[in-house]
Amino acid sequence: MMAGISPWTVKAVFNGTIPSRRLFIVFANKHNLDFGTNNVARLSSTPDGNDRLHTAPKTQNKPTAKAVTISKAMRAYMEQAKAYDDKMKAEVADFEIGKRHLANIMGEDPDSFTQADVDRAIEYLLPSGLYDKKARPVMKDPYEIFPKKKAAQFGLDGRPYHWMYFTILPNYYSTLYEITWKLEALKDSEDQMRAENRLDEMEGQSFNTASSEWISLQALKTRMVENIKEKEYNHFVTLMERLVSHPLSGREQNFIMEWRVSLQAEELESAVPEVEVEEGGRMCATATGTRKSSNAIVKVYKPGSGNFIINGKDLTYFPQNLYRETLLLPLMVSDLLGKVDTEVDVELGGPTGQAGAIRLGLSRALLAFVEDDVKEKMRLSGLLTKDPRKRERKKPGQQGARRKFTWKKR
Amino acid sequence: MAASIRQKLSSVASRTNSLLRKSVTSIEHTPCVCSCYSTAAKRLEQEPRTAFRTNETDPRKHTIDHVGLYYSVPDEEMAVLKTGVHPWHLRMMKSFNESCMMVRKPALELKGYLDKLNLKHPVPRFLLYGRRGSGKTMTMQHTIQCCHKNGWIIVHVPWAGQWVRGWYKEVAVSTYKPDRYDLPADSAEWLNHFRAQNQGKLTGLKTTSEYIWTKREKAEAGTSFDEIINFGLSRLKFSSDCVGVLLKELREQAELKGLKVLVAVDSVNAFYVQWNQLNALKNIEKKKLQPGEISLVHNFKKMLNPDWTHGVAICAVSEEANDEDRRENFTPVYLLGQEGFEALDPFVPIFVPEYTEKEALSNINYFIDRNWIQNAHGKTDEGKKELMFVSNRNPFNLAKICAQS
Numbered sequence: 179m180m181a182g183i184s185p186w187t188v189k190a191v192f193n194g195t196i197p198s199r200r201l202f203i204v205f206a207n208k209h210n211l212d213f214g215t216n217n218v219a220r221l222s223s224t225p226d227g228n229d230r231l232h233t234a235p236k237t238q239n240k241p242t243a244k245a246v247t248i249s250k251a252m253r254a255y256m257e258q259a260k261a262y263d264d265k266m267k268a269e270v271a272d273f274e275i276g277k278r279h280l281a282n283i284m285g286e287d288p289d290s291f292t293q294a295d296v297d298r299a300i301e302y303l304l305p306s307g308l309y310d311k312k313a314r315p316v317m318k319d320p321y322e323i324f325p326k327k328k329a330a331q332f333g334l335d336g337r338p339y340h341w342m343y344f345t346i347l348p349n350y351y352s353t354l355y356e357i358t359w360k361l362e363a364l365k366d367s368e369d370q371m372r373a374e375n376r377l378d379e380m381e382g383q384s385f386n387t388a389s390s391e392w393i394s395l396q397a398l399k400t401r402m403v404e405n406i407k408e409k410e411y412n413h414f415v416t417l418m419e420r421l422v423s424h425p426l427s428g429r430e431q432n433f434i435m436e437w438r439v440s441l442q443a444e445e446l447e448s449a450v451p452e453v454e455v456e457e458g459g460r461m462c463a464t465a466t467g468t469r470k471s472s473n474a475i476v477k478v479y480k481p482g483s484g485n486f487i488i489n490g491k492d493l494t495y496f497p498q499n500l501y502r503e504t505l506l507l508p509l510m511v512s513d514l515l516g517k518v519d520t521e522v523d524v525e526l527g528g529p530t531g532q533a534g535a536i537r538l539g540l541s542r543a544l545l546a547f548v549e550d551d552v553k554e555k556m557r558l559s560g561l562l563t564k565d566p567r568k569r570e571r572k573k574p575g576q577q578g579a580r581r582k583f584t585w586k587k588r
Numbered sequence: 589m590a591a592s593i594r595q596k597l598s599s600v601a602s603r604t605n606s607l608l609r610k611s612v613t614s615i616e617h618t619p620c621v622c623s624c625y626s627t628a629a630k631r632l633e634q635e636p637r638t639a640f641r642t643n644e645t646d647p648r649k650h651t652i653d654h655v656g657l658y659y660s661v662p663d664e665e666m667a668v669l670k671t672g673v674h675p676w677h678l679r680m681m682k683s684f685n686e687s688c689m690m691v692r693k694p695a696l697e698l699k700g701y702l703d704k705l706n707l708k709h710p711v712p713r714f715l716l717y718g719r720r721g722s723g724k725t726m727t728m729q730h731t732i733q734c735c736h737k738n739g740w741i742i743v744h745v746p747w748a749g750q751w752v753r754g755w756y757k758e759v760a761v762s763t764y765k766p767d768r769y770d771l772p773a774d775s776a777e778w779l780n781h782f783r784a785q786n787q788g789k790l791t792g793l794k795t796t797s798e799y800i801w802t803k804r805e806k807a808e809a810g811t812s813f814d815e816i817i818n819f820g821l822s823r824l825k826f827s828s829d830c831v832g833v834l835l836k837e838l839r840e841q842a843e844l845k846g847l848k849v850l851v852a853v854d855s856v857n858a859f860y861v862q863w864n865q866l867n868a869l870k871n872i873e874k875k876k877l878q879p880g881e882i883s884l885v886h887n888f889k890k891m892l893n894p895d896w897t898h899g900v901a902i903c904a905v906s907e908e909a910n911d912e913d914r915r916e917n918f919t920p921v922y923l924l925g926q927e928g929f930e931a932l933d934p935f936v937p938i939f940v941p942e943y944t945e946k947e948a949l950s951n952i953n954y955f956i957d958r959n960w961i962q963n964a965h966g967k968t969d970e971g972k973k974e975l976m977f978v979s980n981r982n983p984f985n986l987a988k989i990c991a992q993s
Contacts, residue, residue, distance in 0.1 A: 484977070486977075499979075499985070506977050506978060510970070510974065516977075
């Protein structure tokens with residue numbers, strides 16, 4: 179009966195209460211939605227994650243003469259799953275009806291009312307000035323609202339599917355296991371080559387770690403669908419480093435790269451603006467930059483004589499030297515000071531924001547005219563990184579963003 | 589004498605004692621104790637022939653080939669210019685231990701005009717304009733030196749803005765006209781300045797009419813200019829009137845006696861634009877004074893009128909003389925306003941640009957030569973380029989940045 183459970187039909191019941199069942203509008207807040215990592219393991223969406231989690235042993239499907247005994251844990255789990263399913267069915271029905279109501283309220287055709295229309299209608303009917311976007315009213319498919327749960331880890335007979343189930347972190351430990359075996363294999367082949375006196379072949383076979391780094395703890399957690407702590411993460415990295423430092427590690431390149439993310443260096447290639455060649459063979463590259471609330475469009479011409487035009491003025495646009503120094507840095511690092519002409523359109527914000535926006539745009543535009551090693555140098559100087567800081571809002575009951583009113587006894 | 593020198597040396601030694609203790613080994617010992625601790629530029633016995641200098645110290649002989657080069661002003665001519673040079677420049681010159689100025693294109697342009705001038709025509713007006721700190725005042729100094737060499741009489745206002753502002757300045761009702769106001773201290777200062785700039789040129793100049801100061805005091809026709817100046821300096825109450833007398837006599841006698849008069853007014857827009865800040869000049873009833881109501885300004889405005897001959901007027905407009913809300917542009921029409929433009933029109937505008945690359949390099953090299961730039965990076969080509977970029981080749985800004993580093 180329950181033999182062919184699909185991964186998602188068996189789910190834990192979500193215990194939250196919903197204020198309005200009719201229209202299914204959830205005033206979600208951050209606490210409610212941020213279920214992902216800490217207490218509940220999420221259903222993995224990656225195919226390999228699913229493989230690790232949910233392949234039940236084939237023997238499960240074989241008919242047996244014996245009466246099927248179901249373990250207590252499995253029974254409790256199945257009950258929970260059924261309750262969750264029923265609830266979700268009701269929620270989905272409510273959502274569909276609510277959507278039709280909404281379409282009627284808005285005077286549109288209920289049958290062709292899409293999610294985008296729903297969002298627009300909610301924004302119109304329940305306008306909210308709340309700062310946090312997650313705190314604003316939403317109406318969505320229940321499956322997007324309610325947290326998903328990890329599917330059953332054991333069969334009807336109570337036996338876990340995974341042979342490392344009792345390590346609590348089966349995916350994590352099986353990965354470590356895999357790494358160790360790969361390392362052992364590499365050592366074996368090294369020994370063999372040593373025995374056959376083919377050591378010179380080993381040169382150049384090691385994995386190149388430049389331009390990529392290990393995935394973060396957070397990424398590893400999501401990947402494993404397990405609550406991995408920092409200690410375990412460090413253990414994982416140590417083991418991986420050991421694999422990478424082996425002279426033959428290049429053979430396992432594909433496996434290693436699964437656990438590494440490329441640095442920006444490769445993304446740099448896509449960030450390089452296209453070079454237009456004007457009449458007379460003058461090259462021009464255009465890029466944009468932002469900082470705080472300012473936006474800048476920077477055009478760089480090469481060859482040039484070092485002219486700098488900002489909104490139709492020269493550098494006197496910035497009366498203070500500090501801002502001119504800000505603009506100087508990309509030109510210095512790329513060694514193009516006095517060799518290019520620059521034209522800038524910048525708007526909004528104050529001088530700091532505008533100078534920062536121009537600096538970012540200029541650095542991006544200059545990428546078109548420099549060699550690869552200079553690009554890397556520019557990246558390392560932080561010229562290509564956007565400064566994400568914004569003005570912090572003022573809070574009610576306070577004098578400013580952080581500052582409190584002067585405390586007065588009474 | 590010897591004792592005082594020893595005292596000086598010991599004070600130098602005490603100043604540098606801590607330094608001595610820290611790095612005794614690294615100091616190179618030279619015969620002269622002072623020079624190895626001193627950061628001051630050393631005056632050389634014979635100026636070396638360097639790329640940024642010219643040995644042509646006569647401003648009359650400067651040509652387009654000298655543009656961007658520094659020439660040193662001899663001490664005797666510096667004594668003439670000194671009272672008119674901005675204190676900031678004087679301080680720099682003192683630090684550099686020599687008085688050097690750069691030959692720049694607008695000064696040569698102006699010199700070219702002056703050379704070919706027909707003095708029998710009504711006074712021509714030349715107006716220097718340019719951004720803040722671009723060298724308008726120094727261009728004017730160059731021209732003044734040039735004219736001084738040629739024996740011109742120099743009527744120079746170092747900074748007209750001084751006459752329309754002042755916190756606790758004495759303002760007296762004019763003894764000549766009751767609706768005008770005198771600035772006794774400023775007038776006396778200008779008389780001194782005038783005397784210093786025209787040493788030896790005023791002999792033989794005498795007044796042509798009688799001036800009655802009070803019932804008992806008067807200057808007969810035929811009084812020498814020196815006496816008028818002395819009178820103004822001793823009787824401050826009449827100093828403004830003395831200025832008026834001198835200017836009037838110069839205007840009248842220029843043609844008769846074949847004088848050559850150079851009128852140089854810096855920040856001339858102060859004559860025509862009301863200064864409205866807190867330190868504006870006020871009379872006893874706390875009423876703000878119009879520039880035209882101040883007798884000094886009134887008299888100098890007459891010098892700029894083209895109703896006399898054998899003279900030249902060189903003016904410069906500056907943003908600082910205008911109120912803060914009227915400094916957006918640096919062009920003469922904007923800065924002078926309607927009244928000023930009508931009063932000076934027609935004039936020959938001369939744009940004083942920022943340094944060219946050659947001039948900026950020459951300036952930086954001069955600073956390096958004078959030990960003003962000591963940072964090792966500042967002496968490299970990249971450092972020089974950076975200085976030029978950040979200062980936007982503005983002379984004043986460049987000097988400011990070099991002083992910081």
